[in-house]
Amino acid sequence: MADSSAITHEAVFPPALVQGKNDFHSITETVCGVLEAPKPPKSWYMIFGTAVALLGVLGAMIVYLIATGVGVWGNNQPVAWGWPIVNFVFWVGIGHAGTLISAVLFLFRQDWRTGINRFSEAMTIFAVICAGMFPAIHVGRIWVIWWVFPLPNQMSMWPNFRSPLLWDVFAVSTYFSVSLLFWYMGLVPDLATVRDRAKTKARRFWYGLFALGWNGSNRQWHRYERAYLLLAALATPLVLSVHSVVSFDFATSQLPGWHTTIFPPYFVAGAIFSGFAMVLTLSIPARKIFGLEELITMRHIDNMCKVIMATGMMVGYAYAMEFFMAWYSGNEYEGFAFINRAFGPYWWAYWIMVSCNVLSPQIFWSKKMRNNLTVVFIMSIFVNIGMWFERFVITVTSLNRDFLPSSWHYFSPTWVDVLTLLGSFGLFFTFFMLFCRYLPQVAISEVKNVLPEAHPHHEDH
Amino acid sequence: MSHDMSNVPSSSEPEMYGLMAEFHDVNTLCAAASKVREAGYRHWDCHTPFPVHGLDDHMGIKFTKLPWIVLFMGLLGLGSAILMQWWMNAYDYPYDISGKPVWSIPANVPVMFELTVLFSAFTAFFAMWIMNGLPRWYNPLLRKERFARATDDRFFISIEAKDGLYNEADTTAFLQGLGADHIESVEEPAERTKLPSNLKGKLIVAACLLFVPPAMVYNSYGKTTTKTRVHLVPDMDMQPRFRAQGASAFFADGRMSRQPVEGTVAQGELNLDTAWHQGKDGADYVQKIPSVVDEAMLDRGRQRFGIYCAPCHGHDGRGQGTVHKRASLLTDQGHAQWVPPTDLSAKRILEQPAGMIYETIAQGRNNMPAYAVQMPVADRWAVVAYTQALGLAQATAGPSEEELNTMTPAQRGEILFKDKTCNACHSIDGSVILGPPLNGRFGKDASLADGTTVLFDDAYVIESIKDPNAKMATGGLPGMVMAPLPTSDEEIADLIEYMKTLK
Numbered sequence: 001m002a003d004s005s006a007i008t009h010e011a012v013f014p015p016a017l018v019q020g021k022n023d024f025h026s027i028t029e030t031v032c033g034v035l036e037a038p039k040p041p042k043s044w045y046m047i048f049g050t051a052v053a054l055l056g057v058l059g060a061m062i063v064y065l066i067a068t069g070v071g072v073w074g075n076n077q078p079v080a081w082g083w084p085i086v087n088f089v090f091w092v093g094i095g096h097a098g099t100l101i102s103a104v105l106f107l108f109r110q111d112w113r114t115g116i117n118r119f120s121e122a123m124t125i126f127a128v129i130c131a132g133m134f135p136a137i138h139v140g141r142i143w144v145i146w147w148v149f150p151l152p153n154q155m156s157m158w159p160n161f162r163s164p165l166l167w168d169v170f171a172v173s174t175y176f177s178v179s180l181l182f183w184y185m186g187l188v189p190d191l192a193t194v195r196d197r198a199k200t201k202a203r204r205f206w207y208g209l210f211a212l213g214w215n216g217s218n219r220q221w222h223r224y225e226r227a228y229l230l231l232a233a234l235a236t237p238l239v240l241s242v243h244s245v246v247s248f249d250f251a252t253s254q255l256p257g258w259h260t261t262i263f264p265p266y267f268v269a270g271a272i273f274s275g276f277a278m279v280l281t282l283s284i285p286a287r288k289i290f291g292l293e294e295l296i297t298m299r300h301i302d303n304m305c306k307v308i309m310a311t312g313m314m315v316g317y318a319y320a321m322e323f324f325m326a327w328y329s330g331n332e333y334e335g336f337a338f339i340n341r342a343f344g345p346y347w348w349a350y351w352i353m354v355s356c357n358v359l360s361p362q363i364f365w366s367k368k369m370r371n372n373l374t375v376v377f378i379m380s381i382f383v384n385i386g387m388w389f390e391r392f393v394i395t396v397t398s399l400n401r402d403f404l405p406s407s408w409h410y411f412s413p414t415w416v417d418v419l420t421l422l423g424s425f426g427l428f429f430t431f432f433m434l435f436c437r438y439l440p441q442v443a444i445s446e447v448k449n450v451l452p453e454a455h456p457h458h459e460d461h
Numbered sequence: 462m463s464h465d466m467s468n469v470p471s472s473s474e475p476e477m478y479g480l481m482a483e484f485h486d487v488n489t490l491c492a493a494a495s496k497v498r499e500a501g502y503r504h505w506d507c508h509t510p511f512p513v514h515g516l517d518d519h520m521g522i523k524f525t526k527l528p529w530i531v532l533f534m535g536l537l538g539l540g541s542a543i544l545m546q547w548w549m550n551a552y553d554y555p556y557d558i559s560g561k562p563v564w565s566i567p568a569n570v571p572v573m574f575e576l577t578v579l580f581s582a583f584t585a586f587f588a589m590w591i592m593n594g595l596p597r598w599y600n601p602l603l604r605k606e607r608f609a610r611a612t613d614d615r616f617f618i619s620i621e622a623k624d625g626l627y628n629e630a631d632t633t634a635f636l637q638g639l640g641a642d643h644i645e646s647v648e649e650p651a652e653r654t655k656l657p658s659n660l661k662g663k664l665i666v667a668a669c670l671l672f673v674p675p676a677m678v679y680n681s682y683g684k685t686t687t688k689t690r691v692h693l694v695p696d697m698d699m700q701p702r703f704r705a706q707g708a709s710a711f712f713a714d715g716r717m718s719r720q721p722v723e724g725t726v727a728q729g730e731l732n733l734d735t736a737w738h739q740g741k742d743g744a745d746y747v748q749k750i751p752s753v754v755d756e757a758m759l760d761r762g763r764q765r766f767g768i769y770c771a772p773c774h775g776h777d778g779r780g781q782g783t784v785h786k787r788a789s790l791l792t793d794q795g796h797a798q799w800v801p802p803t804d805l806s807a808k809r810i811l812e813q814p815a816g817m818i819y820e821t822i823a824q825g826r827n828n829m830p831a832y833a834v835q836m837p838v839a840d841r842w843a844v845v846a847y848t849q850a851l852g853l854a855q856a857t858a859g860p861s862e863e864e865l866n867t868m869t870p871a872q873r874g875e876i877l878f879k880d881k882t883c884n885a886c887h888s889i890d891g892s893v894i895l896g897p898p899l900n901g902r903f904g905k906d907a908s909l910a911d912g913t914t915v916l917f918d919d920a921y922v923i924e925s926i927k928d929p930n931a932k933m934a935t936g937g938l939p940g941m942v943m944a945p946l947p948t949s950d951e952e953i954a955d956l957i958e959y960m961k962t963l964k
Contacts, residue, residue, distance in 0.1 A: 024614035158549035
């Protein structure tokens with residue numbers, strides 16, 4: 001016992017979730033310090049400025065689109081679903097990590113979620129806003145978009161509830177609403193903290209307004225925690241259902257390359273994969289810029305790398321299984337669709353996807369690489385690129401060579417397509433930068449709860 | 462403890478909110494909470510910057526009913542989703558999607574699931590705030606400077622003045638005994654800010670204004686207007702397009718209308734060959750079948766005729782089919798009215814143009830129904846060809862069995878005389894062809910080749926037909942023998958009757 005020098009504490013137990021000499025007050029100071037600083041760091045201005053400029057580009061593109069018509073995009077027969085749907089699925093996928101971290105990891109009692117959950121929930125909401133925008137502007141006549149909801153209209157018609165596109169409306173809007181509630185509910189105690197530290201009247205009013213009069217009452221904490229658990233339990237199947245329903249948009253059609261039962265789990269794994277990559281892309285710079293290294297620790301990053309590696313291999317398995325089923329089914333159209341996918345006119349997109357999503361995460365087998373922030377950041381960008389290409393490959397390669405060879409057509413995006421995608425990043429980062437500046441980026445009350453002194457010792461028992 | 466306490470006279474005690482005690486760690490808090498509960502206080506609370514686990518037990522908080530409310534509302538969401546989808550897609554506006562049943566659960570599961578989650582989540586969120594009495598932006602505790610640390614790093618116990626056990630001095634002492642770092646009394650504010658006096662009126666006006674848009678919608682509901690509609694997107698509502706007789710600078714011939722592509726058939730022009738499709742050339746029926754009639758066509762015609770025509774017209778086309786026989790029987794018994802089918806070998810049918818027979822098949826005639834649905838055009842012409850061939854064959858074939866039954870035996874015998882080729886050797890006018898003539902022989906003696914005579918009667922005729930050479934009569938060319946003919950007894954009887962008439 002005495003000379004088991006080889007076995008250190010670190011080798012047996014994971015490092016503490018809060019590093020450094022932190023107590024309750026210093027955590028409050030660290031997180032609130034970001035939004036109480038008179039001025040944000042210079043890099044914040046740079047990123048925010050770029051994001052607002054891109055947001056302006058997005059606005060211009062949307063006005064141009066609505067004023068002119070969807071013909072300004074590259075969408076045409078047979079590729080009627082071009083970049084707008086690719087971008088929609090891409091952003092919805094990113095929006096999955098937030099709820100997964102908040103809800104699924106909460107149910108599994110993974111305490112390490114506390115450092116990153118606020119962050120990724122915010123990311124989820126902004127990503128779903130970006131996602132929802134694409135189908136909305138894709139309908140062309142956006143002033144009748146309310147026809148997708150079951151509201152009485154002048155045609156006396158109701159929506160068709162057998163359409164996966166309608167399921168999408170319900171799934172994505174439910175997901176957005178529930179994520180927003182979940183996020184806001186988690187924010188309330190922290191907004192009360194900011195309110196109670198406020199030095200100006202405006203801050204006291206605005207943070208006080210949204211803090212709803214929270215005073216840390218334990219009778220309220222009791223119901224609050226129960227409601228939080230219920231929301232987590234509800235959000236867990238919800239997060240799995242949303243990307244399953246998104247995959248139904250493809251899987252319930254008769255098109256070879258889309259018509260497969262593997263789509264729902266495959267899409268969900270891909271969504272988690274891309275969502276975690278985006279959390280890394282955002283948190284690695286953010287923790288440095290805002291000095292949150294002691295709360296978002298290397299252990300968090302290490303864990304996320306492992307999740308990325310696991311989901312990356314699930315996605316790789318799905319890619320392989322699609323090819324196997326195409327061969328095993330003996331369906332020559334299915335077989336053609338997949339040979340065309342890997343070796344047809346879009347072979348370059350397919351192999352970008354495979355290298356980014358399947359090959360590159362394999363580097364995370366090495367602990368050294370998981371602890372190298374530069375490598376992790378670059379890998380997370382690769383995964384983002386790869387997952388965008390996955391949606392491009394699924395959508396475009398299946399459509400561009402469909403049943404009628406006479407209508408085969410090589411899809412090319414227009415400048416409007418490209419600028420709209422870039423603009424959606426502007427929308428996302430504008431929201432995200434505002435969040436970083438004006439809201440607590442880390443769940444203060446939850447992080448305090450993982451400190452050892454937060455738990456009473458039962459000496460009298 | 463605080464300076465307020467000494468200043469507050471006892472008469473203003475109702476203005477006190479209560480006491481708050483500050484603790485610096487969770488262990489002291491939990492122990493204190495147990496004591497407060499054991500002391501019997503009811504209107505009290507703990508305030509912590511994060512949920513302290515185990516504190517609920519120390520405080521004796523009963524488990525919330527929130528999960529049951531969420532369950533109920535979740536089920537309500539599920540029920541609403543089922544009802545909504547059934548009402549919208551199966552009842553109020555039934556959709557026919559690929560002929561599937563208008564109501565089948567699997568297609569409705571995704572929306573059922575989403576609405577269950579949506580209702581549950583909204584309930585968990587809003588019911589939690591309502592049960593917590595929030596939002597409540599005013600709380601006397603929040604006025605206390607020290608209390609700001611309740612959301613940072615300190616723990617508080619507050620006991621309200623309205624509690625039955627509350628007594629300022631005693632309760633303060635009690636809290637001090639629990640290890641509180643600091644105890645402070647909390648007052649209700651002396652004066653509460655009042656709502657602006659004219660707010661009520663403004664709210665009433667605002668509420669009335671809210672009814673204006675729905676009232677305008679209701680006013681124009683179900684009415685027409687002569688005003689030009691507003692074109693939100695003029696280039697979509699009024700698109701440039703080609704008009705049938707318009708001029709075009711684009712095409713070489715200066716017209717907008719284009720000729721159809723070579724070899725294509727325009728919609729509605731497929732049946733322009735009226736001879737083939739209607740059996741008519743202008744107003745007149747075509748005389749002949751407008752295609753080559755070959756054996757394959759006649760075979761097809763006979764096969765189709767056997768299916769569609771023979772039940773009434775009979776396989777011989779004489780109009781004596783099974784249906785006709787049954788119908789005639791019923792008519793005889795007074796159960797039915799029946800127009801007999803046409804005899805296809807009748808002269809008027811044989812003289813009909815092919816186009817008219819075709820039209821009869823396609824459209825029906827008298828009480829014969831139309832067969833256009835059952836028979837494609839080529840089949841109708843095949844039946845026309847077979848009908849004509851059958852009619853012609855029947856017209857030259859002699860009487861039908863039915864007719865034979867209505868004839869006298871002698872008439873039948875006359876026909877048999879030809880059918881059995883008796884007339885090839887025997888004349889009926891006394892001349893000798895090969896055998897002896899048969900006129901004026903019956904009932905008389907006939908001389909035989911061996912010199913004897915025999916009476917030419919029934920027995921002799923029967924014997925002569927069955928074994929002609931047994932008693933060979935004279936009168937024919939010498940050396941002739943007669944071959945025995947396969948003939949039934951009834952036929953022989955008819956022949957005998959016929960012979961009796963030959964003088």
